[in-house]
Amino acid sequence: MTQKVPPSALPDNAIPAATLVIMRPSAAGPPDEILLVKRATTMAFAAGAVVFPGGRVDPDDHVVAERHGFAAGDPDGAARVAALRETLEETGLAVGWPGLEEAEVPAVRQALLGGTLLSDILESRGERIGLDSFVPFARWCPNFKEARTFDTRFYAVAAPPHSHELTVEEAEHSHIFWASAGETLAMADRGEISIIFPTRRNLEKIAQNPDFSAFSNHADRFPSELVTPWVEEREGEAHLCIPGHLGYPVTSEPFERVRRG
Numbered sequence: 593m594t595q596k597v598p599p600s601a602l603p604d605n606a607i608p609a610a611t612l613v614i615m616r617p618s619a620a621g622p623p624d625e626i627l628l629v630k631r632a633t634t635m636a637f638a639a640g641a642v643v644f645p646g647g648r649v650d651p652d653d654h655v656v657a658e659r660h661g662f663a664a665g666d667p668d669g670a671a672r673v674a675a676l677r678e679t680l681e682e683t684g685l686a687v688g689w690p691g692l693e694e695a696e697v698p699a700v701r702q703a704l705l706g707g708t709l710l711s712d713i714l715e716s717r718g719e720r721i722g723l724d725s726f727v728p729f730a731r732w733c734p735n736f737k738e739a740r741t742f743d744t745r746f747y748a749v750a751a752p753p754h755s756h757e758l759t760v761e762e763a764e765h766s767h768i769f770w771a772s773a774g775e776t777l778a779m780a781d782r783g784e785i786s787i788i789f790p791t792r793r794n795l796e797k798i799a800q801n802p803d804f805s806a807f808s809n810h811a812d813r814f815p816s817e818l819v820t821p822w823v824e825e826r827e828g829e830a831h832l833c834i835p836g837h838l839g840y841p842v843t844s845e846p847f848e849r850v851r852r853g
Contacts, residue, residue: 602818603735606743610671611646612679612726613794614687615804616751616770622802623772627751627758629682630767630785642776642785644794645685646744647678655711660723671745672723677710683758683768687749688722694756725749729811730797730838732790732819743818746794748811750804773799789821789832789850796842814839823847 614627630642653673654665662669676688681704686692692700703713714721730746758768771779773795779785780792787795801807817838824833830847834840 602733602743603741606733606741608649608667608671609647609742609744610649610675611644611744611746612675612687613644613746613748613798614685614751615748615807617803618772623774624803625770625772626798627683627685628769628771628776640786641788643791645679645682646675649674652709652711653677656714659711660720668728668745669723672726672747673710675726675747676721677704681705685754685758687752688725690722691717691719694754697756727808727811728816730794730819731816734790734821748804748807789845793834793840793842797840800841810839
């Protein structure tokens with residue numbers, strides 16, 4: 593067996609990013625549903641793929657994090673802010689912002705999309721956001737030559753009450769929907785949607801748990817270490833692999849089947 597040693601260092605070209613798994617009870621009972629978006633086919637990364645809301649960390653995310661008690665330059669604090677901000681921009685769902693009324697969401701969303709800084713919006717409103725409600729459960733940095741390299745921190749959170757219709761930001765996404773992790777994996781297996789390698793592995797991880805509370809407990813039992821997949825030959829076939837001690841039920845997939853970006 594030929595093995596490529598798992599990378600231990602963050603690639604120099606990695607772009608800090610964050611993503612948010614938003615979970616809500618299903619009307620039909622467990623398991624919980626997850627908010628998912630389908631990326632536009634014109635996007636440079638993961639075009640047409642179904643992903644969790646999120647995006648890259650901006651400089652202002654560090655400003656907001658510091659104002660909420662995180663140390664200067666703390667990547668976790670900035671990633672939490674980015675996850676909140678990107679979710680609001682992409683879907684119109686205000687997660688972790690209890691002071692923002694539903695009727696105010698469209699105006700705040702448009703202000704963010706128009707370039708107004710989140711730090712300025714929060715300062716003008718005299719409000720704080722609830723970054724402690726986000727449960728960290730993974731950090732991935734795939735380093736494939738076919739795609740951009742993102743150092744992405746994953747968080748889970750319970751969906752806030754909302755009655756307004758969620759809509760995608762059309763420049764980046766084409767569709768938004770709620771489905772359980774298991775349902776999403778089944779859709780991918782039937783060829784109805786496309787998911788990239790990190791999304792598949794994390795959906796499998798989430799699918800082991802019936803609801804947000806159970807998944808939060810699951811996340812607490814495993815370290816949130818950096819995952820950089822590596823290629824390993826098994827019985828004459830190349831597999832893309834991840835570590836086996838992080839709570840993932842599936843830790844390898846034949847390389848030829850993998851969608852990497």
